[in-house]
Amino acid sequence: MFCQYTAPPPIGISGIASPGHDRPYRFSFYSNALSATIHARSLCELPAEGQSFEDLFSGLPSPTSAANTWWLDIQSPTDEEMKVLSKVFSIHPLTTEDIQMEEAREKIELFRNYYLVCFRSFDQDPYSPTYLEPLNMYIIVFREGILSFHFQPTPHPQNVRRRIKQLKDYIDVTSDWISYALIDDITDAFGPLIQSIEYEVDSIDELVLILKEAEQSDMLRRIGTCRKKVMGLLRLMGNKADVVKGLAKRCNENWRVAPTSDIGLYLSDIQDHLITMTQNLNHYEKILSRSHSNYLAQISIEMTDANNQINDVLSKxxxxxxxxxxxxxxxxxxxxxxxxxxxxxxxxxxxxxxxxxxxxxxxxxxxxxxxxxxxxx
CATH class of the missing domain: 1.10.287 (Helix Hairpins)
Structure with missing residues (x-):
């Protein structure tokens, strides 16, 4: 059933369809019953020769785990692929529509056999023209596995798989834990940016009133660039804390598909980090606003002094x-x-x-x- 569609041929730089082996890997399949992650260009390439999809997803329980847990990460799914996946995994049409329309609102929704988490990250490549642009991540969590969707390359799935490899001897890798790890990795990605903004804000706050005229030429540009970055991060942070809080509250409810209570402890820790980062960004914005006003006041004072000197010369x-x-x-x-x-x-x-x-x-x-x-x- 997975292979009952024809994927559109990939287009190269020259506009000519590229050969199959030149296409990027869009599917990554992890299972704690497998020794390595499977990467594929299409759904049909996921199972090994002579293996069915049912065998691939069911697998055998790992010796260190109570049951087999799988994770299929998909980049830029086509409409045909979404139809097949929705039919096989009984995904609700509202969820399919949110993914296909790239719903930007962060939220958590509970359905009969899974729950959906929409969480936003950002393009982390500083050399990319879309640097810091929002990147939507859609996580569908079943009891036995997880589906994750995104429409741009992102390091989060690879980071989580690396983390699982490091901690698999100490933790029980469940679908809830994988979804938590993805949310946690997205949250951690904001840390270095906020740290760099803190250094820049402190520098601006100290220099804005003591720089000489020859050194003030780029101060306004520095303030404007830093404020733009702060406002962009505040927009990205959005209501992340509310989404994580709502997900943590579901851990205490008697929903069959809700996360287990121990995951709620991890989610509460993420919520604290998100609240702290949002408060820090708001604080930095206030400091930059004050520095901006101080800079303009300093320029106004210097212009007034220059006008007074000109008036004195003219009077003489x-x-x-x-x-x-x-x-x-x-x-x-x-x-x-x-x-x-x-x-x-x-x-x-x-x-x-x-x-x-x-x-x-x-x-x-x-x-x-x-x-x-x-x-x-």
Missing amino acids: LTALGTILVPMNLITGLWGMNVHVPGQDTTGGYAWFSAIVAGLAAFALIGGYTTYRFMVRR
Whole structure:
């Protein structure tokens, strides 16, 4: 039944269908009855030669586990694949629709034979153009196994499988534990980002008021970039704490498909981490908002000082002009064809000395008057 569909041919960079062996692995099957994880490009490639899907999913109980637990991780499922999986695992049409429509709202829903967890992660590749963009993870948890869906490459399934390999001798790997481990790994992915934001916020808060003018050119850009990152993480955090809290509450209810009570302890720990990270991000946003205001206030003070200096220079130039313009007017009149006092006098420079002394006295009186006027202001 799994192979009763035809997957669309993969398209290469040149637009030509790529050969089958060039396609990426989209299916990963883990079972504690198997010694290694099976990776495949299509559902038909999952079972070994001569093995049926029923044999693959049922397996044999592991010596360290009470029962066999399987996990099928699927990247970018097609419509045909979703139809087959929905029919085989009796997945409700609402769940199928949420996955196909890439429902972005984080939630938990209980159905007759499974529960669905929608949890958002983000693109963790810093060199990707979609870095920090939301990545939706859909987890369908049955009693005997788990189906996980995502539409972009993500390291979370591989991290969880590595964790299972390290802890399988100490824990009972159940479907509830795998779903918890996925949620926990998604939550832990926010830790390094929030830590780097904390360092950047502390640096901005310390430098915003002590930087020199030549060093302030990129401060506004740093503040804006950091605030954008904080708001993006707050959007990603969303109502994660409420979803985990709701899932933990289901552990105490008498639902056949609800997680067991011991998983509730793990989920409560995740909830505490989520609440703490959200509070920290809100605190960083307040610090950045204050630093932004302080930076703008610092710029305003510097501009006011510069304007005051310009006004002071202009006032001095105005005072100088007040003294020199009348003198220039007088000398200008004397430069015309008018009779100048003393021009007919021969011998000595009495008239010239008197005129120069008069101009000097006028300059001194005008300068003193201007000085007293400026001091009085």
